[in-house]
Amino acid sequence: MFGLYYAPGTCALATHLALEEAGARYEAVPVDFGSQAQRSSEYLAINAKGRVSRAGDGKRHTHRNSRLLLFVAQRLPKAELAPLSDPFALAQLQEFNSYLCSTVHVAHAHKGRGYRWANDETSFADMKSKVPQTMAACFSLIERDMIKGPWVMGETYTVCDPYLYTIATWLEGDGVDVSALPKVMAHRQRMLERPAVQKVLAEESLNS
Amino acid sequence: MFGLYYAPGTCALATHLALEEAGARYEAVPVDFGSQAQRSSEYLAINAKGRVSRAGDGKRHTHRNSRLLLFVAQRLPKAELAPLSDPFALAQLQEFNSYLCSTVHVAHAHKGRGYRWANDETSFADMKSKVPQTMAACFSLIERDMIKGPWVMGETYTVCDPYLYTIATWLEGDGVDVSALPKVMAHRQRMLERPAVQKVLAEESLNS
DSSP states (O other): OEEEEEOTTSTHHHHHHHHHHTTOOEEEEEOOTTTTGGGSHHHHHHOTTOOSEEEEOSSOEEOOHHHHHHHHHHHOGGGOOSOTTOHHHHHHHHHHHHHIIIIIHHHHHHHHOGGGTOOOHHHHHHHHHHHHHHHHHHHHHIIIIIOOSSBTTBSSOOTHHHHHHHHHTTTTTTTOOGGGOHHHHHHHHHHHTSHHHHHHHHHHHHTO | OEEEEEOTTSTHHHHHHHHHHTTOOEEEEEOOTTTTGGGSHHHHHHOTTOOSEEEEOSSOEEOOHHHHHHHHHHHOGGGOOSOTTOHHHHHHHHHHHHHIIIIIHHHHHHHHOGGGTOOOHHHHHHHHHHHHHHHHHHHHHIIIIIOOSSBTTBSSOOTHHHHHHHHHTTTTTTTOOGGGOHHHHHHHHHHHTSHHHHHHHHHHHHTO
């Protein structure tokens, strides 16, 4: 039995989707990010970084998204959400998810979380104004070099797909011209056809 | 034979240290980051992201630091720089290195690379002024919760150690009070006692 704490509408969606896709037995508990509940002492006791997600199986837990996704794939190997027996392919998968985590999500975070890296309102506005450009640059690279198609890693659906999907749903809100990203948009549409995706989106929507 | 392109004094040091520690046959090629050579068309052809490092074995290559380090550990298993046969321990190692890559290095980057996320000089100055605080917060968490000792993962030296060392050498320059970080500083000292570290530091120093 897995437990997932998640803030609706955040990158925690990626792990939520992966758990559902893997057919895991899990309990998903919404955390009210808007009211800063993730900064409460109760929540910090289970997630010292105060970030939007945390998952585990009772004995072990983790919170970084690229790691959460690998954890799900490793603990539920029958779902075949990662090429666990091919170290190089697995490393490619992790490189993609690390790019999303370290560069793309960080670029996006400058829109609404500038206070992490600066103090003045003018800086926050400046950072926010640059997000369309930085996110477009990241997604140009993804579009051109990274999506093998039809899924991120090629013929097989992996834990890269829910993570890409999750961040790609932010593009319009980030002011990116999605018409320049046909592969990314086709991937997003393809994701919506999966029953697991439909089910999780409905559930997060009810709790948002 | 591995090839490593590196900018002296950057996080590429971590991979340089790991290659040396693993007893790899490798060629380390300095790239002049100051003159923006990493943005030259020649370099971008081998590293589309234009970042400070890139390594490979002729057939395959990668450039994200957390990934480079795992790549070295996997390709040189006899050096035992990662618990390759224990998926959970390996995942813990990757979580640590991902934290350095996605959060700590990103915090540091706001000192000198604010132009990645904003446009105005005033924003760059604001971001820079906050670095002592963000880096101190990251390293408090590392000091309190992450270093098992004597090495990051406990009794065994792994690819977490050169990465932590590399970023920890930036602390004074980032304005962090290192007296509050006794474990981190003891780790830094312990690293300096390793012949591989001494050799690589001397080489990078000659090329900086």
